[in-house]
Amino acid sequence: MCTNGVNTGQLEQMIEQVDDHVKLERRWAHTLGHLAGDAGFATVSEKMHAAQALLDDVRALLGEAKDALEDDAAAASNVTVNLV
Template identity: 40%
Template sequence: MHDIGLNAGQLELSVRQMDDVIQLASAWGKRLLEDAEGTGMEAIGSKLEAALASLSDAREALAGYPDAIESDHNAVGTVRLV
């Protein structure tokens, strides 16, 4: 833990959990979309498609999070001469 009070390991576990939740929501959304399309429910189908696109964007945004955490973890607390 750094002097800023943030444990990098705990942070990584939390971000991984968030990524898992997004992945689970995406899987459920795809199943719901298939059901909606199968019954001709176009209005909800378009909303589900938009939600799935947003979930995909969220997962892409988190790509490489372990490296980002490591990079930030190594940078915190460094001394810079002015």
């Protein structure tokens, strides 16, 4: 469905793609944090775990954006076009 010239289905898929990418990077930050910690690099480990926490925040915001997509599309007052 398109709303105001935006294909909302595609927008939702793109948000999901970004989330998948961030999920992968979060996993790497977690792994590297443990690798650094196990090697005795405490500061590096701390920074990598802080980066992991920030990526968790990014994923939460992406989830909120995806949830808000339907509400925003429904509230849009311009023309809505459905593919038949």
